[in-house]
Amino acid sequence: RNGEQLRIICEDNKYDFTLQEIRDVKEIITIKPVDEILVECNFQTLDRSEVTFVSLVFYLQIFHCF
Secondary structure, eight states: OTTOOOOOOOOOTTOOTTSOOOOOOSSOOOOOTTOOOOOOOOOOOTTOSSOOOOOHHHHHHHTOOO
């Protein structure tokens, strides 16, 4: 807010795409119209020798969070 990150809302470093579940936050978070939400998603592909392709549906499922 106003150029400052307030806090991390939710972080899951062991996300399993096959086990999709809701993450409840411990307290109510007020998101104002001028706020921005940053969603980061990292894919570990170092064990692959070929190009990894993902579909638009895949992205829409992951980023449908707020």
